[in-house]
Amino acid sequence: MLEFNPQLIVFFLFAILTLGGALGVVTNRNLIHGAIYLIISLFGGAGLFVLLSAPFLAAVQVLVYIGAIAILIIFAVMLTRSMTSMRELYNRQWWISAVVAVLLFGLLVLGVIGPVWVADEEASQPVSDLVATTQDLGVALVDGNQYVLPFEIASLLLTAAMIGAIVIAREDD
Amino acid sequence: MEAQCINILETLAPCLVRGGMDPGLAQFLSIAAGVLIVSAIPLVSVIIFIWIERKIAARVQDRLGPNRVGPFGILQNLADAVKLIIKEDITPAGADRLIYNAAPIIAMLSVILIWGVVPFTPVHIGADLDIGVVYVVAIGSVGTLAIMMAGWSSNNKYALLGAFRVVAALVSYEVPMIVALLVPLMLAGTMSMQGIVEAQQGMWFVVAAPIAAVIFYISNLAETGRAPFDLIEAESELVAGYNIEYSGMKFGLFMASEFLHSFTVNLLFAIIFLGGWSGPFVHQLPILGVVYLAIKSLIPYLFTIVLRSTVPRVRIDQMMAFNWKFLVPVSIINVLLVAFVLKIIQELGLSPSPENVHDFAANVPQAVILLATNLLMGLVTLNVLRNAGRRERIADQARALRTAEQRDSAIVPSAS
Numbered sequence: 001m002l003e004f005n006p007q008l009i010v011f012f013l014f015a016i017l018t019l020g021g022a023l024g025v026v027t028n029r030n031l032i033h034g035a036i037y038l039i040i041s042l043f044g045g046a047g048l049f050v051l052l053s054a055p056f057l058a059a060v061q062v063l064v065y066i067g068a069i070a071i072l073i074i075f076a077v078m079l080t081r082s083m084t085s086m087r088e089l090y091n092r093q094w095w096i097s098a099v100v101a102v103l104l105f106g107l108l109v110l111g112v113i114g115p116v117w118v119a120d121e122e123a124s125q126p127v128s129d130l131v132a133t134t135q136d137l138g139v140a141l142v143d144g145n146q147y148v149l150p151f152e153i154a155s156l157l158l159t160a161a162m163i164g165a166i167v168i169a170r171e172d173d
Numbered sequence: 174m175e176a177q178c179i180n181i182l183e184t185l186a187p188c189l190v191r192g193g194m195d196p197g198l199a200q201f202l203s204i205a206a207g208v209l210i211v212s213a214i215p216l217v218s219v220i221i222f223i224w225i226e227r228k229i230a231a232r233v234q235d236r237l238g239p240n241r242v243g244p245f246g247i248l249q250n251l252a253d254a255v256k257l258i259i260k261e262d263i264t265p266a267g268a269d270r271l272i273y274n275a276a277p278i279i280a281m282l283s284v285i286l287i288w289g290v291v292p293f294t295p296v297h298i299g300a301d302l303d304i305g306v307v308y309v310v311a312i313g314s315v316g317t318l319a320i321m322m323a324g325w326s327s328n329n330k331y332a333l334l335g336a337f338r339v340v341a342a343l344v345s346y347e348v349p350m351i352v353a354l355l356v357p358l359m360l361a362g363t364m365s366m367q368g369i370v371e372a373q374q375g376m377w378f379v380v381a382a383p384i385a386a387v388i389f390y391i392s393n394l395a396e397t398g399r400a401p402f403d404l405i406e407a408e409s410e411l412v413a414g415y416n417i418e419y420s421g422m423k424f425g426l427f428m429a430s431e432f433l434h435s436f437t438v439n440l441l442f443a444i445i446f447l448g449g450w451s452g453p454f455v456h457q458l459p460i461l462g463v464v465y466l467a468i469k470s471l472i473p474y475l476f477t478i479v480l481r482s483t484v485p486r487v488r489i490d491q492m493m494a495f496n497w498k499f500l501v502p503v504s505i506i507n508v509l510l511v512a513f514v515l516k517i518i519q520e521l522g523l524s525p526s527p528e529n530v531h532d533f534a535a536n537v538p539q540a541v542i543l544l545a546t547n548l549l550m551g552l553v554t555l556n557v558l559r560n561a562g563r564r565e566r567i568a569d570q571a572r573a574l575r576t577a578e579q580r581d582s583a584i585v586p587s588a589s
């Protein structure tokens with residue numbers, strides 16, 4: 001049923017990286033190792049973006065998540081020495097995160113499977129028409145009819161967060 | 174469209190097919206050869222780069238430099254490489270073995286992967302991605318990770334301190350670099366590396382965007398750990414920095430990746446601001462593009478080397494202050510200004526149309542206006558800097574005077 005082609009092999013490779021890395025994050029006691037596993041997982045995600053012909057998202061994934069966020073996580077962990085050698089794997093809130101994770105997973109599965117399950121002939125489009133280019137993405141972010149408002153709100157939020165960080169970090173003088 | 178076999182250098186796959194090979198296999202072979210060549214060129218040429226750097230640094234310091242192995246000592250680095258390979262490979266006690274061993278590989282990888290999108294000639298490019306520039310920036314940020322991994326896994330406080338300092342600097346200097354890159358992207362209207370070079374056929378971007386070029390160059394000096402920003406290996410303060418525990422070829426990989434990175438960013442400078450492979454007769458004989466590109470990237474590279482052997486190292490706080498209080502604001506204002514002026518130029522119809530973008534004369538009005546804008550902004554910036562410097566100096570003198578007075582008044586009673 002599954003056709004054997006190189007793309008499939010690459011997909012499984014990246015899927016294993018993503019899932020294996022994610023598993024490593026939650027099962028590892030050493031926080032630095034956890035952060036490295038997180039990077040592996042994110043890298044797998046970037047690979048999946050490439051397979052979905054979204055190279056821009058892949059590059060941004062590497063730039064923002066690996067190049068900035070993961071580095072900051074490692075930085076923070078290293079600066080707090082006691083965090084690098086944690087003894088226990090779970091804390092008391094494990095069940096809350098378990099519930100949230102299961103709910104989120106259920107939602108995602110519904111979101112992905114749902115449209116396929118109830119697909120009718122009219123709504124289904126060939127995938128080739130749906131593939132958006134980087135240019136489409138750029139236009140969509142500044143088009144008044146599309147996502148310009150969420151885009152601006154997100155920018156404002158980030159700026160506010162940045163100013164807030166500066167205010168917190170500033171010494172009183 | 175079936176590609177035609179014109180010339181084995183430019184169209185390898187169609188030529189192999191004509192020679193009676195299976196098309197799929199020919200395609201695979203052609204791509205494999207490309208990957209091999211693109212990743213081998215930097216690894217081999219780094220030997221030459223290190224030699225050039227050692228020779229020039231020696232001349233600046235009134236020495237001869239390597240001159241024993243081969244003509245002009247050009248084979249010295251091969252000998253060094255052999256030495257590094259046969260040295261004992263030591264892993265410090267308490268080191269995190271896996272991360273410790275992976276770090277040098279990632280450091281090298283983060284540089285070599287950049288070469289995948291470098292347009293060597295009009296037809297030779299590893300992959301002409303739509304998002305070439307974003308790819309370059311993204312891959313570059315992985316290098317920071319390698320330093321962090323090396324510093325932490327070595328289980329050495331100097332390595333860790335060095336890594337902290339370097340990462341803080343690298344992450345900061347990424348900001349003005351990326352913001353400065355926006356200017357050529359606006360001028361080219363594309364993020365593809367090949368597209369950026371094509372857009373400079375009429376006029377190099379260094380003419381229209383000199384401030385962006387200078388900011389890009391300075392932040393690249395910091396990104397690659399070159400003087401005056403060579404805190405990455407401050408021998409006198411941190412023994413060596415993040416790579417202190419590494420020996421043998423693992424250290425060699427770090428060293429090679431550092432030299433190679435330094436050349437690679439100058440290569441990017443040549444592509445983005447100096448017109449890349451463009452030059453006379455390049456469309457008739459594409460392979461000439463490699464020569465032009467090499468010459469263009471060697472000019473800023475030589476400047477980098479001379480700079481490295483002549484200027485002192487700045488302190489970390491000076492480095493950070495220079496970045497956040499000078500480079501970042503200037504680059505942001507520059508982007509806003511250029512975007513504004515560029516839009517006015519386009520509204521006035523002075524910018525070159527897509528048809529005559531290769532024509533020198535058509536590019537002149539836009540380039541002249543942008544150059545004037547840049548010069549004006551440069552003058553204002555220098556003036557602001559001079560005033561700030563004067564204020565600082567006056568305050569400094571007043572402080573010195575005050576302390577001198579206090580000392581005098583303290584001395585006089587005791588003497589009487």
